[in-house]
Amino acid sequence: MSDHTVYLVTGSNRGIGLGLVAALVTRANVTVFAGARNPGAPSLTELAAKHPNLHPLQLTSGNEAENQAALEKIKTVAGQLDVIIANAGIANHFGPLVTTPLSQFNDHWETNTRGNVVLFQAAHKLLLASPSGAPRFIDIGSIAGFIxxxxxxxxxxxxxxxxxxxxxxxxxxxxxxxxxSISIHPGLVPTDMGNNAAEILGLQQGEMDPMRESIEGILDRVDAAKTREMSGRFYTFKSNYGGDTWDSETDEIAW
Structure with a gap:
């Protein structure tokens, strides 16, 4: 069993994705691949210049050719893949269902849903062969998808x-x-998507979850997800209930 861990984080040039990558590259015995629509973004290139264990990749969610090429590069550079954190997503429209353009459904499902299918299909052979014996596919979920x-x-x-x-x-x-395989609710953090949701809820940034707490909480869940008993579940990023209306009162969330 290898003590080296190889991560792939998608949607990693800003927000939660960038925060996860920035935290992971400081760990010992890790290689981190940062998938992004724009891997040449200053946020990633500056981080990669400081951390040779970070490899930005061209990876647009839902693009089959880019996903396949990204996985080939991971196989060539690292020879293994242990953890995928599927973070890429869009939230481009807020408004009543009756006036939501049908094109918005196509766009969101292409990126947020089909994107994870394309990613897993491209990665599954390398991921399931992880020498860790416990490969992980992590979906960064959303409060907006709670039922x-x-x-x-x-x-x-x-x-x-x-x-x-x-x-x-x-x-x-x-x-x-x-x-x-697990989903993780990242909290309501001040990203572009989080700020839009907060505006609808009438919240100020000070009432949102701090980015640092979200990143630490997500990675705590990722690190702990090592047994079959934890799989197939949906967890909140924190183990204590803060009293916010968008929080779950338990570690595990009702789908």
Whole structure:
């Protein structure tokens, strides 16, 4: 069993994705591949200049050719893949269902749902062969996709696409017993998407979850996800309930 861990994080040139990459590259015995639509973004190139264990990759969510090419590069450079954090996503429209353009459903499902399918299909052979013996596929979920504890964000296209990505985690859990597949709610953080949701809820930035806490909490969940018993589940990023309306009162969230 190898003590070296190879990560792939998608949607990594800003927001939560960039925060995850920046935290992971400081660890010992890791190689981090940062998938992004624009891998030449200053946020990634500056970080890679400081950390030779970081490799930015051209990887647009849902683009089959780019996903295949990215996985070939990972195989060539690292020879293994142990953890995928599927973070890439868009939230480009907020408004009532009745006025939501149908094109928005196509765009959100292409990136947020089909994107994870394309990613897993491209990565599955290398990922399932992980020398760790416990390969992990992590979906960064969303409060907007909750059904069991629904919160209204006027985001039908985004929310339905994320609910579907959550569903796919259950599918992976059933179809691949050797894979640990989970979704993680990252909190409501001040990213572009988070700020839009906060505006709808009438929240100020000070009322949102700090980015640092979100990143630390997500990685705590990723690190802990090492047994089959943890697979096929949806977790909040933090183990203590903060009293915010968008929080879950338990570690595990109702899908």
């Amino acid at each position: 069991g504890c629904y919160q209204h964000f006027a985001a039908a296209a985004y929310g339905s696409s994320k609910a579907a990505s959550h569903f796919l985690i259950k599918v992976l859990h059933q179809e691949h017993p050797e894979l640990i």
